[in-house]
Amino acid sequence: MKERKHINTLISEYFIFVIFIALVIILTCLKPSFITPGNLVNILKQASINGILAFGMMFVIVAGGFDMSVGSTVAFAGILAAMLGQGNYPLIVPLVVSMLAGLAVGIANGVGVAVGNLPPFIMTLGTMTAVRGLALVVSGGKPVIGISAQYKAVAASTFCGIPMLALYLAVIIVICSFVLAKTVYGRRVYACGGNLLAAKVSGINTTLIRISTFAIAGLLAGLSGFLMTSRVTIGQPTAAESYEMDAITACVVGGVSMSGGVGKPWGVVVGCLLITVIANGLDIMGVSSHWQKIVKGAIIVLAVLIDIKGKNNKKN
Amino acid sequence: MEYVLEMKDISKTFPGVVALDHVQLQVRPGEVHALMGENGAGKSTLMKILMGIYTKDPGGEILFDGKPYHASNPKEAMDMGVAMIHQELNPILDMTVYENIFVGRELRKNGLVDKKAEIEEAEKLIEECGLHVSPKETLRNLTVAQCQLIEIIKAISVNAKVIVMDEPTAAITEREVELLFQHIRRLKEKGVAIIYISHRMAEIFSICDRVSVYRDGQYIGTGDTASLSEAQLIKMMVGREITDVYPKLSAEIGDVMFEAKNITRADNKVKGVSLAVRKGEILGIGGLVGAGRSELVEGIFGMHPLSGGEIYVNGKKVKVSSPQDIIKEGVALITEDRKVTGLNLSGTVNDNIAMVAIKKLLTNGLYNKAKAHKAAQEYIEKLNIKTPSVDQIVGNLSGGNQQKVVIAKWLLNEPDIIILDEPTRGIDVGAKRDIYLLLGNLVQQGKAVIMISSEIPELMGICDRILVMCEGNYSGEVQREEFSQERIMTLASAITV
Amino acid sequence: MKKFLALLLTGIMVLSLAACGSKTEAPANNDSSNAPVEEPAEKGAYKIALIQQHQTNAFQIAVTEGAEAKAKELGVELNILSADQDAAKQISQIEQCVSEGYDAILFEPVDPDGLRDAAKAAADAGVVVINVVSVCTDWESAGISAISCGNNVKAGENEMQHVADLLGGKGNVAFLTGPSSVTDALDRLEGYRNILAKYPDIKEVVAPADCEWDTAKAQATVESWLSAYDLDAIVCENDGMAVGAGNAAGANSGIIITGVDGTPDGYEAIEDGRMTGTVAQDGGIMAAGGLEAAVTLLNGGTLENNVIIADSVWIDASNVADYK
Numbered sequence A: 001m002k003e004r005k006h007i008n009t010l011i012s013e014y015f016i017f018v019i020f021i022a023l024v025i026i027l028t029c030l031k032p033s034f035i036t037p038g039n040l041v042n043i044l045k046q047a048s049i050n051g052i053l054a055f056g057m058m059f060v061i062v063a064g065g066f067d068m069s070v071g072s073t074v075a076f077a078g079i080l081a082a083m084l085g086q087g088n089y090p091l092i093v094p095l096v097v098s099m100l101a102g103l104a105v106g107i108a109n110g111v112g113v114a115v116g117n118l119p120p121f122i123m124t125l126g127t128m129t130a131v132r133g134l135a136l137v138v139s140g141g142k143p144v145i146g147i148s149a150q151y152k153a154v155a156a157s158t159f160c161g162i163p164m165l166a167l168y169l170a171v172i173i174v175i176c177s178f179v180l181a182k183t184v185y186g187r188r189v190y191a192c193g194g195n196l197l198a199a200k201v202s203g204i205n206t207t208l209i210r211i212s213t214f215a216i217a218g219l220l221a222g223l224s225g226f227l228m229t230s231r232v233t234i235g236q237p238t239a240a241e242s243y244e245m246d247a248i249t250a251c252v253v254g255g256v257s258m259s260g261g262v263g264k265p266w267g268v269v270v271g272c273l274l275i276t277v278i279a280n281g282l283d284i285m286g287v288s289s290h291w292q293k294i295v296k297g298a299i300i301v302l303a304v305l306i307d308i309k310g311k312n313n314k315k316n
Numbered sequence B: 001m002e003y004v005l006e007m008k009d010i011s012k013t014f015p016g017v018v019a020l021d022h023v024q025l026q027v028r029p030g031e032v033h034a035l036m037g038e039n040g041a042g043k044s045t046l047m048k049i050l051m052g053i054y055t056k057d058p059g060g061e062i063l064f065d066g067k068p069y070h071a072s073n074p075k076e077a078m079d080m081g082v083a084m085i086h087q088e089l090n091p092i093l094d095m096t097v098y099e100n101i102f103v104g105r106e107l108r109k110n111g112l113v114d115k116k117a118e119i120e121e122a123e124k125l126i127e128e129c130g131l132h133v134s135p136k137e138t139l140r141n142l143t144v145a146q147c148q149l150i151e152i153i154k155a156i157s158v159n160a161k162v163i164v165m166d167e168p169t170a171a172i173t174e175r176e177v178e179l180l181f182q183h184i185r186r187l188k189e190k191g192v193a194i195i196y197i198s199h200r201m202a203e204i205f206s207i208c209d210r211v212s213v214y215r216d217g218q219y220i221g222t223g224d225t226a227s228l229s230e231a232q233l234i235k236m237m238v239g240r241e242i243t244d245v246y247p248k249l250s251a252e253i254g255d256v257m258f259e260a261k262n263i264t265r266a267d268n269k270v271k272g273v274s275l276a277v278r279k280g281e282i283l284g285i286g287g288l289v290g291a292g293r294s295e296l297v298e299g300i301f302g303m304h305p306l307s308g309g310e311i312y313v314n315g316k317k318v319k320v321s322s323p324q325d326i327i328k329e330g331v332a333l334i335t336e337d338r339k340v341t342g343l344n345l346s347g348t349v350n351d352n353i354a355m356v357a358i359k360k361l362l363t364n365g366l367y368n369k370a371k372a373h374k375a376a377q378e379y380i381e382k383l384n385i386k387t388p389s390v391d392q393i394v395g396n397l398s399g400g401n402q403q404k405v406v407i408a409k410w411l412l413n414e415p416d417i418i419i420l421d422e423p424t425r426g427i428d429v430g431a432k433r434d435i436y437l438l439l440g441n442l443v444q445q446g447k448a449v450i451m452i453s454s455e456i457p458e459l460m461g462i463c464d465r466i467l468v469m470c471e472g473n474y475s476g477e478v479q480r481e482e483f484s485q486e487r488i489m490t491l492a493s494a495i496t497v
Numbered sequence C: 001m002k003k004f005l006a007l008l009l010t011g012i013m014v015l016s017l018a019a020c021g022s023k024t025e026a027p028a029n030n031d032s033s034n035a036p037v038e039e040p041a042e043k044g045a046y047k048i049a050l051i052q053q054h055q056t057n058a059f060q061i062a063v064t065e066g067a068e069a070k071a072k073e074l075g076v077e078l079n080i081l082s083a084d085q086d087a088a089k090q091i092s093q094i095e096q097c098v099s100e101g102y103d104a105i106l107f108e109p110v111d112p113d114g115l116r117d118a119a120k121a122a123a124d125a126g127v128v129v130i131n132v133v134s135v136c137t138d139w140e141s142a143g144i145s146a147i148s149c150g151n152n153v154k155a156g157e158n159e160m161q162h163v164a165d166l167l168g169g170k171g172n173v174a175f176l177t178g179p180s181s182v183t184d185a186l187d188r189l190e191g192y193r194n195i196l197a198k199y200p201d202i203k204e205v206v207a208p209a210d211c212e213w214d215t216a217k218a219q220a221t222v223e224s225w226l227s228a229y230d231l232d233a234i235v236c237e238n239d240g241m242a243v244g245a246g247n248a249a250g251a252n253s254g255i256i257i258t259g260v261d262g263t264p265d266g267y268e269a270i271e272d273g274r275m276t277g278t279v280a281q282d283g284g285i286m287a288a289g290g291l292e293a294a295v296t297l298l299n300g301g302t303l304e305n306n307v308i309i310a311d312s313v314w315i316d317a318s319n320v321a322d323y324k
Helices: A002-030 A037-062 A070-084 A092-115 A120-139 A149-156 A164-182 A184-194 A196-201 A206-232 A243-253 A265-284 A289-315 B043-050 B074-080 B097-101 B115-128 B144-156 B174-189 B201-207 B230-238 B293-300 B323-327 B338-342 B349-353 B369-382 B399-411 B429-444 B456-462 B485-492 C002-022 C058-074 C087-099 C116-124 C152-167 C183-196 C215-226 C239-249 C264-271 C283-298
Strands: B005-014 B017-027 B032-036 B061-064 B082-085 B162-166 B193-197 B210-215 B218-224 B256-265 B273-278 B282-286 B306-313 B316-318 B331-334 B417-421 B448-452 B465-470 B473-479 C047-052 C077-082 C104-107 C128-133 C146-149 C171-177 C202-204 C233-236 C256-261 C277-280 C307-309 C313-316
Touching: A002 A265, A002 A289, A037 A070, A037 A164, A037 A184, A037 A206, A037 A243, A037 A265, A037 C215, A070 A092, A070 A120, A070 A206, A070 A243, A092 A120, A092 A206, A149 A164, A149 A206, A164 A184, A164 A206, A164 A265, A184 A196, A184 A206, A184 B097, A196 A206, A206 C215, A206 C239, A243 A265, A243 A289, A265 A289, A265 C215, B005 B043, B017 B032, B017 B043, B017 B193, B032 B043, B032 B201, B032 B230, B043 B082, B043 B162, B043 B193, B074 B082, B082 B144, B097 B115, B097 B144, B115 B144, B144 B162, B144 B174, B174 B193, B174 B201, B193 B201, B201 B230, B210 B230, B218 B230, B230 B429, B256 B293, B256 B448, B273 B282, B273 B448, B273 B473, B282 B293, B282 B429, B282 B456, B282 B485, B293 B306, B293 B417, B293 B448, B323 B331, B331 B399, B349 B369, B349 B399, B369 B399, B399 B417, B399 B429, B417 B429, B429 B448, B429 B456, B456 B485, B465 B485, B473 B485, C047 C058, C047 C087, C047 C283, C058 C077, C058 C283, C087 C104, C087 C116, C104 C283, C116 C128, C128 C283, C146 C283, C152 C171, C152 C183, C152 C233, C152 C256, C152 C277, C152 C313, C171 C183, C171 C215, C171 C239, C215 C233, C215 C239, C233 C239, C239 C256, C239 C264, C264 C277, C264 C313, C283 C307
Parallel strands: B017 B218, B032 B193, B032 B210, B082 B162, B162 B193, B282 B448, B282 B465, B331 B417, B417 B448, C047 C077, C047 C104, C104 C128, C128 C146, C146 C307, C171 C202, C171 C233, C233 C256, C256 C277
Antiparallel strands: B005 B017, B005 B061, B210 B218, B256 B273, B256 B306, B306 B316, B465 B473, C277 C313
């Protein structure tokens, strides 16, 4: 009895990983070119920006919040990076400016939520709209072209055959996992999301923790904007529309609970790879993107369903 | 130095309300000091000021170890040596035992969390407390009682000089209460002072040395428990004499009105339990927390699928697949957690009372507000609900009055069989007594009552018969004339394999 | 408290309006009394409104600029509004313009069917109504006097014809499209297929991918395609997606990559070899044509042809410098 329960928990915990492997096998059978090294490199490239956003989102969701504004922040930071990345300044300038811009948006979100007591959804819906507007104003509505070759190389170059984009993601994964799992700060992020009141009376400065999670999401959105511009070689005010949804999807599919306090970094990695593989695999098979949306939607609901079931099992 | 903690002349005013009016508290080192008073007396407010959650009004002073004390948040209070176990505070369910124990004051090594040291330390603390759980277990997998003990361990491990315990036994079983008391005694020996808040008289007299009583924000007095009687204490709390804590009204017992046979739940939390209740009878269901009592009545009520069992109302077999099926037969269930399943806290008294029996309040198929108002008014009087008006938001009422609103809501539907799950949990003496009298009145009117309670004295006081459950099984039954605490405890802790 | 808040809000709004007004370029000025025409129009000049679908890409900015230049030339008072892709908003903007007594309304319907009634009502109120850039379904019966637009089918044909010529009539092609709920996207695809029908040796090896006009999406899709398909040409319905395809394939990849629009990002990609060419549709010309037609009609004249088509131009590395 106890043994069975244990296996059940194990399956529910690693279910998403099982789905992921199954999907890879199915896709390989259907279209052998899926598994070629070239395509695997594609998957890494395509997963990287969403992956970085998803890790920022993870901090916010684990702490019990929610951030709708990251897509707009990516576009805004991307525009700034494109304007400053024309070769007039060293690359560090667009990098730092775009990250600071993201950080500012994140702090605004955090203060609104943790100090102003606004529901995260409302607060970040507001910044989502406003920051998108800011991106349009700054760019005059036009794409910003003419970024330097050096800047283009940030995303386009490879290291030993591995795209640099994937390496940036790997660095972010390592840092975020370390912070969440090993540091006092990380532990407190989980505590805030698990039970805000309990965390507060345990002497944790929950206001600061919550602001900081939004700040991290903003900072990583700024970084993503910088990389996004390098990858597409232009800064577009309309870029990254609904990227927040992809980031949230990666988190939720990866087992991060929307009610906060739960989530493992590796889950987010798998969640992110899973949605990338769906898009990539269906592209390769020539399936229309309309169908891709249906599949993606179904997987989100399925993943959350399993998440809830797994929790109930544990409770019993 | 005589006192480890002195709170002198403390006042706290909220907009429009004086919550504390120049009250005091003096706690000696190594004593267990009870704070008593009905809900709203100001005990919690006083403790929140101590913990730095509220700021006291100017004037008055707090001395800790003879020195002026000021905490502006819980962390500062803990740093100075004052810890608190909060009553309505849920632990962080998705974290492990050791993570919960050390939340907010994580052990560090090289600036990082020292997981290994935390686990070792937690293991030691858990063992000292006599609890058998792994420090790496997630709290979600523990029972409510185990979680409560983890909270206690957490407070103890702060190495505080003063520990405030707000209703620490509200959710734990008698056996665990004994463990807690052992621990409290050990803390006393070390010179730690405990401020103990509880509504349970028996506990006050068995563990506390002195007691301070508050009423309506006023300090009433302090005395040694050894020299006080229960009646004296109640008089201090309520402000009037209550001679008889468990009033038992006599009623004529008739035929079996309700019977459940061999109830087995699909999730196996209840295994083949049968019960029957007669007209005019109050049947108690006793047992430890987690014995499957709530699960039994929820199963009967159609809230969870059954894998076996039959239900008879007035001798007629009833097929129950949802609560509607059994509500139609005149059965009502007043659930344990009134805030989650019993009430719409942001609705008015009127809204809540009208919720179940809405069909009785219709005129030509439409909701008749005047009718509902009248009905609500009637039950407010009948049940002695203390509310300024029928339009008061239920969330603003005290626990006892909220409980009465839940009961009123069901009574309006005129049920014949009323099942109550822990109806007096967390409510004060006066309100408890009102509820006992109400149950007595109901059986006098020829209804049948089933009541679950964790307080054995309460069950023994007002029930005609007590059914005891243990680990999801039927463990035995005791008639009123054979009632004894030992007998019931034995049945409740019978180990079945 | 509430009053104070209201006051504060009003204050902020006034300030921000003032801030908008102080800018030299204010394409989205909603304040009708403050038309963005540099020289004040003479008294009695026609009051004309242009309602764009949105103002968030290079093409639409060209529409704004083309209209402004033409208005100045014709000496009319022009107010430019943006519907932000919202049909309901566009309808109320039209109603507002009618009640403010505009002489003519030029608009670019967000939805080809949904805007018909609003157009009809405006025309019935005596306002000259003209569609620019895109067109309402059955526009003449909706009271619309003239249309000035590109022809998306023709633009698509133009693009595909150049691709077919470059391929020498033989090869594998794939299409990147805009959302298939948009007529522009459907029309361009129709144009591609019209040409494709003439070349049996050019094969469409994968179903068209809807990349929603987005560069990053197009880039990911083409990266995936290239590991599975042997493509000779990727034909894109706008320059943004063509840039993405070009990024995925790399500069001078040997794959023909083309777009539609003629926007700066497209020109940049043509110059550095990531794109082969583009079919330019000049939104400015379309807006100017519409404006001219409106003034002719307001002056009591008649139009030789009430369908004004702005031809599309093929731009590649040889002539891109002229258009930049």
